[in-house]
Amino acid sequence: MAVYTDVAAEDLAAFIARYDIGRLLSYKGIAEGVENSNYLLHAEAGYFILTLYEKRVAAVDLPFFLGLMEHLASRGINCPQPVKARDGDALGTLCGRPAALVTFLEGMWMRKVDAKHCAAVGEALAKLHLAGSDFKLRRANALSVSGWRPLFESCASRVDDVQHSMHEIIANELDALEASWPRGLPEGVIHADLFPDNVFFLGEKLSGLIDFYFACNDMLAYDIAICLNAWCFENDFSYNFTKGRALLQGYARVRPLNDAELDALPLLARGAALRFLLTRVVDWLNVPPGALVKPKSPQEYFRKLRFHQKAQSVHDYGVEARELA
Numbered sequence: 134m135a136v137y138t139d140v141a142a143e144d145l146a147a148f149i150a151r152y153d154i155g156r157l158l159s160y161k162g163i164a165e166g167v168e169n170s171n172y173l174l175h176a177e178a179g180y181f182i183l184t185l186y187e188k189r190v191a192a193v194d195l196p197f198f199l200g201l202m203e204h205l206a207s208r209g210i211n212c213p214q215p216v217k218a219r220d221g222d223a224l225g226t227l228c229g230r231p232a233a234l235v236t237f238l239e240g241m242w243m244r245k246v247d248a249k250h251c252a253a254v255g256e257a258l259a260k261l262h263l264a265g266s267d268f269k270l271r272r273a274n275a276l277s278v279s280g281w282r283p284l285f286e287s288c289a290s291r292v293d294d295v296q297h298s299m300h301e302i303i304a305n306e307l308d309a310l311e312a313s314w315p316r317g318l319p320e321g322v323i324h325a326d327l328f329p330d331n332v333f334f335l336g337e338k339l340s341g342l343i344d345f346y347f348a349c350n351d352m353l354a355y356d357i358a359i360c361l362n363a364w365c366f367e368n369d370f371s372y373n374f375t376k377g378r379a380l381l382q383g384y385a386r387v388r389p390l391n392d393a394e395l396d397a398l399p400l401l402a403r404g405a406a407l408r409f410l411l412t413r414v415v416d417w418l419n420v421p422p423g424a425l426v427k428p429k430s431p432q433e434y435f436r437k438l439r440f441h442q443k444a445q446s447v448h449d450y451g452v453e454a455r456e457l458a
């Protein structure tokens with residue numbers, strides 16, 4: 134999260150007067166993250182997270198996100214819960230933005246990831262996929278293959294300012310992925326942004342998942358590809374086979390993969406790398422003046438994309454297909 138919208142204390146006090154959480158005692162902006170404005174609130178009833186939805190979150194999608202968090206919790210997934218105002222509404226408006234309060238989740242995200250964390254994430258992702266299978270609302274993935282070209286076109290003239298030759302490599306990759314993007318794989322609700330900063334641990338135990346604001350319906354294996362990108366590379370951008378194997382095996386212990394999913398994994402990983410490369414390039418080139426946000430590195434995802442372009446099969450991710458089926 135980040136802070137794009139400054140909230141004055143009197144506006145916030147008026148906003149929370151609609152809820153049964155007592156008076157506001159204190160609040161502060163959370164500098165982490167890049168998508169929405171987030172505040173940690175201390176009210177008489179305890180701690181809460183206030184989110185003001187910014188640029189990439191459409192108000193029309195909020196019932197999907199908030200409903201999903203409730204649905205997943207009812208199926209045993211530990212995630213923040215929307216707090217309802219006295220009129221029963223979980224969604225309000227603050228400083229002209231859609232806004233919601235969610236419960237505070239105990240735990241810390243792992244700054245230093247090891248293979249045990251990766252195994253736990255793989256397992257949690259598979260459980261999330263199973264728990265989401267009977268969620269009734271639907272939301273298409275706006276950041277899947279058909280969304281990438283418009284993103285690229287919005288920044289194409291300046292892409293080479295980020296890194297030399299990036300324009301040509303992204304253009305070629307886009308052509309290749311549009312022509313060969315997998316179809317017909319098992320689909321369901323995916324998290325679509327399950328990065329280390331969205332997974333909390335208490336000690337060594339995974340304690341909960343946050344940030345469902347990219348969740349949507351898409352191929353389940355695409356979510357695995359996102360996690361491989363986010364969890365299994367080192368700071369020097371080299372792929373860590375031990376972590377990759379742990380994550381994939383952790384997932385498959387809960388939900389085994391079918392042959393088509395296994396075959397598609399390298400392509401899905403390329404797509405996932407391109408998706409985050411593109412949003413990071415756009416964000417890098419368009420930091421709003423005065424915003425409390427640190428844009429994330431596009432180069433990181435450029436390097437990851439180059440790795441996946443060389444991969445031929447799951448073997449190149451440190452595991453054999455038979456171990457995941």
Ligand SMILES: Nc1ncnc2c1ncn2[C@@H]1O[C@H](COP(=O)(O)OP(=O)(O)OP(=O)(O)O)[C@@H](O)[C@H]1O
Nearest residue numbers: 134135165166167168169182213236237238330344
């Ligand atoms: N329900 C919660 N309970 C406790 N802490 C939270 C909660 N929601 C958010 N946070 C804190 O705020 C930080 C940023 O939240 P989040 O990742 O949702 O923001 P974002 O802007 O959507 O970020 P991202 O860049 O991951 O998309 C988290 O790393 C965590 O420290």
Ligand SMILES: N[C@@H](CCO)C(=O)O
Nearest residue numbers: 167168326328409429
């Ligand atoms: N998790 C994303 C930011 C939120 O979309 C990234 O690391 O680029």
